[in-house]
Amino acid sequence: MQANEGKALEARVDGKNYARIPLRTRVVMPNDDLDAVVMEYAKDAVQPGDLLFVTEKIVAITQGRSYRLDEISPRPLARFLSRYVVRTSYGIGLGMPETMEMALRECGTLRILFAAGVSVITKAFGRRGDFYRIAGDKARAIDGPTKNTIPPYNQAVVLGPKDPRGVAERLKRMLGGNLEVAVVDINDIGGNILGSTLDKAGERRLVEILGDNPLGQATQSTPMGIVREV
Numbered sequence: 001m002q003a004n005e006g007k008a009l010e011a012r013v014d015g016k017n018y019a020r021i022p023l024r025t026r027v028v029m030p031n032d033d034l035d036a037v038v039m040e041y042a043k044d045a046v047q048p049g050d051l052l053f054v055t056e057k058i059v060a061i062t063q064g065r066s067y068r069l070d071e072i073s074p075r076p077l078a079r080f081l082s083r084y085v086v087r088t089s090y091g092i093g094l095g096m097p098e099t100m101e102m103a104l105r106e107c108g109t110l111r112i113l114f115a116a117g118v119s120v121i122t123k124a125f126g127r128r129g130d131f132y133r134i135a136g137d138k139a140r141a142i143d144g145p146t147k148n149t150i151p152p153y154n155q156a157v158v159l160g161p162k163d164p165r166g167v168a169e170r171l172k173r174m175l176g177g178n179l180e181v182a183v184v185d186i187n188d189i190g191g192n193i194l195g196s197t198l199d200k201a202g203e204r205r206l207v208e209i210l211g212d213n214p215l216g217q218a219t220q221s222t223p224m225g226i227v228r229e230v
Contacts, residue, residue, distance in 0.1 A: 007214045010230070013205060019230045020214045021045070022222035027150055034062040038171055042224055048178040051206065051227040052171070056141055056185045056194050057153075058223040059161035066158040067102070069145070074101040077109070081116055085131075092144040098157050099144040106138045106159060115139075137194060141185055150221060160185075164195025172197050186210050 011018050025041050034054075042052055060066065074082075074097035085095035094100045104112050115134035122130045132140045141160025145153065161167065164183035172181045182196035182203070191210055193203040206227065215222040 007212055009214065011209050011212070011214070013208045017230045018209050019226075019228045020210065021226040021228060022215045023224040023226065024222050025224065027221065028058045028061055028223060030061055030064055030066055032062050034059060034167070035171070035174055037062070038224070039174070042226075043175065046175060046179055046226055047228065049229070051180040051182065051198075052175070053182045053184045053206070053210065053225050053227065054167075054171070055223045056161050056164065056183050057143055057158050059164065059167055059183055060141075060158050061153075063162055065161065066153065066156050068152075069098050069155050069157065072098040072101055072157060074098055075104070078104055081112070084116070084120075092146060094139065094142065094144075096144055099142050102142055102157050102159060103135065103139045106142070107135055111135060112139070137192065140192065141194065161194065166195070168196045182206055184210065186213050186215075 009020050009022075011020060023041050023045060025037065028037055037058070038052075038054065046052055078101035079097040082095055082097045082100040085093055085100070092099065094103050100112075112135055115131045118134055119131035122128075138160050143153075143158040145155055145157070147154075161183060168181040168183050172179065175181070180197045180202070182198060183194045184206070185192045185194055191207050191213070193206055196203055196206070198206065209227055215225050
């Protein structure tokens with residue numbers, strides 16, 4: 001098992017120890033079936049009481065929600081807005097015309113413009129993060145290519161998944177129902193649970209357990225993992 005560089009495979013949250021077990025897979029492609037991929041790599045690894053977490057990226061890819069850069073024609077508004085997005089060390093976000101174009105399509109032009117306008121005002125007062133709070137999970141979940149992204153997704157934009165809670169519930173039934181499942185968006189500055197079979201308290205605890213991004217989302221090729229109390 002290989003953790004993200006500099007990270008441990010165990011975490012302690014609320015007085016309990018949890019193992020974070022990476023499941024290394026081949027590169028998942030748009031013509032792959034998510035259920036088949038999960039059965040291939042997770043079925044024999046999970047135990048009763050485990051929590052299987054699946055990254056939102058492979059869910060979206062298998063739903064046909066990845067687009068090559070050459071398939072996207074950014075409008076002038078997307079080119080303009082993308083110039084004002086702060087790029088971080090962990091990902092490009094909406095800081096390129098192609099990802100901003102997909103945000104405009106996913107969230108609607110008016111919502112993105114409103115989010116951008118509010119963000120300009122609140123940044124002047126030292127407050128950050130309002131753009132994504134207003135634009136919502138659909139905008140936050142859009143992944144653009146980075147230098148460490150595994151091909152062919154180093155030349156692609158991946159949107160957020162459709163019906164992540166429904167996906168989690170289906171995977172739980174498929175694996176026998178004696179575990180929990182979550183579709184997660186985790187990176188080096190935090191994380192979100194997009195859909196799960198947990199209650200809200202369980203989702204908050206899972207964000208804490210995975211908050212340091214133990215598996216990574218680049219060359220590690222670990223788009224699934226198991227959380228197990230130890």
